[in-house]
Amino acid sequence: MTGQRTSRRTFVTSAAALATSAALLPRPAIAQSAPRVVVVGGGFAGASAARALRRIDPRIAVTLVEANQTFTACPFSNGVIAGLRDLKAQQFDYDKVAADGIALAIATANAIEPAIRMVSLGNGAQLNYDRLVLAPGIDIRWDALPGYTEAAAEQMPHAWKAGAQTLLLRRQLEAMEDGGVVVIAAPANPFRCPPGPYERASLIAYYLKTKKPRSKLIVLDAKDAFSKQRLFQNAWAELYPGLIEWVSLSQGGKVTAVEVASKTLITDFAKHKADVANVIPPQKAARIAEIAGVADRTGWCPIDPVTFESKLQPNVHVLGDATIAGGMPKSAFAANAQAKVCAAAVAMLLRGETPTEPKLINTCYSLVAPDYGINVAGVYRPLNGILTEVEGSGGVSAVDAPRATRALEASFANGWFKTITSEVFG
Numbered sequence: 001m002t003g004q005r006t007s008r009r010t011f012v013t014s015a016a017a018l019a020t021s022a023a024l025l026p027r028p029a030i031a032q033s034a035p036r037v038v039v040v041g042g043g044f045a046g047a048s049a050a051r052a053l054r055r056i057d058p059r060i061a062v063t064l065v066e067a068n069q070t071f072t073a074c075p076f077s078n079g080v081i082a083g084l085r086d087l088k089a090q091q092f093d094y095d096k097v098a099a100d101g102i103a104l105a106i107a108t109a110n111a112i113e114p115a116i117r118m119v120s121l122g123n124g125a126q127l128n129y130d131r132l133v134l135a136p137g138i139d140i141r142w143d144a145l146p147g148y149t150e151a152a153a154e155q156m157p158h159a160w161k162a163g164a165q166t167l168l169l170r171r172q173l174e175a176m177e178d179g180g181v182v183v184i185a186a187p188a189n190p191f192r193c194p195p196g197p198y199e200r201a202s203l204i205a206y207y208l209k210t211k212k213p214r215s216k217l218i219v220l221d222a223k224d225a226f227s228k229q230r231l232f233q234n235a236w237a238e239l240y241p242g243l244i245e246w247v248s249l250s251q252g253g254k255v256t257a258v259e260v261a262s263k264t265l266i267t268d269f270a271k272h273k274a275d276v277a278n279v280i281p282p283q284k285a286a287r288i289a290e291i292a293g294v295a296d297r298t299g300w301c302p303i304d305p306v307t308f309e310s311k312l313q314p315n316v317h318v319l320g321d322a323t324i325a326g327g328m329p330k331s332a333f334a335a336n337a338q339a340k341v342c343a344a345a346v347a348m349l350l351r352g353e354t355p356t357e358p359k360l361i362n363t364c365y366s367l368v369a370p371d372y373g374i375n376v377a378g379v380y381r382p383l384n385g386i387l388t389e390v391e392g393s394g395g396v397s398a399v400d401a402p403r404a405t406r407a408l409e410a411s412f413a414n415g416w417f418k419t420i421t422s423e424v425f426g
Helices: 003-007 044-056 077-081 095-099 164-175 196-211 229-239 287-292 332-350 403-425
Strands: 036-040 061-066 103-106 109-113 118-121 126-128 131-134 138-140 181-186 216-221 244-247 255-259 264-267 271-273 276-279 283-285 316-318 360-369 372-383 386-389
Touching: 036 044, 036 126, 044 061, 044 095, 044 131, 044 332, 044 403, 077 164, 077 196, 095 103, 109 287, 131 287, 131 332, 164 276, 181 196, 181 271, 196 216, 196 229, 196 244, 196 360, 229 244, 229 360, 229 372, 255 276, 316 332, 332 360, 332 403, 360 403, 372 403
Parallel strands: 036 061, 036 131, 061 103, 131 316, 181 216, 181 276, 216 244
Antiparallel strands: 109 118, 118 126, 138 283, 255 264, 264 271, 360 372, 372 386
16 A cells, blocks of 8 residues: 555544433433433543434544643644644534434543442532443553653643633743754654644744754654654755754663753763754553542553453443554554444443444654655554554555655645544534
8 A cells, every 4th residue: 555545545444333421411311312422521532422322323422621621633733733724724622522312511520430320520510421432532640750840831831721821832932042052852763643742843944944054953752762753854855954863772762851941951972952842752541530430550451452442441431532443653644543442332232232443544744844745654553452553554655656646645645634623623
């Protein structure tokens, strides 16, 4: 499969279809007319799962719990940092989700008690469920990098949750003098959006080349290899010669501490003083996963690859970035695909049926410049208890593709974002 063919598959996801259930009752009911499914988290995974459940079986009472009235998407937020997009283009409300007959609870989920199948919300409400779907996303490991705290993030933003941090990093780039040094610290695997740091480096380089051409960008990496590496580095050589320096793990790229006051990033071999420092720290599943007892010692959530049911708590399913999903990366496309498979499985389980083995597709686009796109894709299925890429199924953009193809892939990337956000929120 060529990368070009793969990119045209933008939105296909095989798997039996969709299904699940949710609803809210003030107290447990002995007899119930409809199964209840509560979905916690209104991102690409959670909103997709909630809507899929209603489409599969409208009798299912579905409640979506989300802390924010507006969802701010991470995909394409690197374009906001580089001044290519407005943050409003990343923001979506839940009006169409509610129009599907889904009950919305705009509140935080503070506690989950799997033994009695109940979710407690920050507003005092309690939701009972037959099946719970958790799609909580990620949290930052604030104790993982010496010197990097929540307060430090206001000086050295991570911008790995789209919103205020995205705009903060953008403002810092705009305020930097021409000739300044931007340093990006990329974490070890696993983390949300494996190609994300390198797309960010690319688009910041585009900003610097066009606005502050005397400046330099350094990527300090805790890895020796990264997603779409050859494609990115070939593009950097072509588009941004001499502007981007990538320092690998074996070359001393792993950041071991930061000094916030001086904006200095420390590695085993050197200290790098930045005018703008973007620290992308280690991550874990969001705290509610730990509270629910579905996260293991790694901080991530082991799941059954057929149903996405937690391996640690019965009747609780986990989706998206929070999961240990084997070879399947933490991406918006993957979250959407997992949600559909999980919904189908939940609906079957509620009917007392055995879910069928799924196949899932992931496609991940990256922009190296506004008119230069690259992608990677893969097909995944359960094997030996984990999601495994089907041999020979994946593909990346052709290394020697002409610029016209790169421009076409950039248009595919834009089309993908419009398609997925329309499906999930429109």
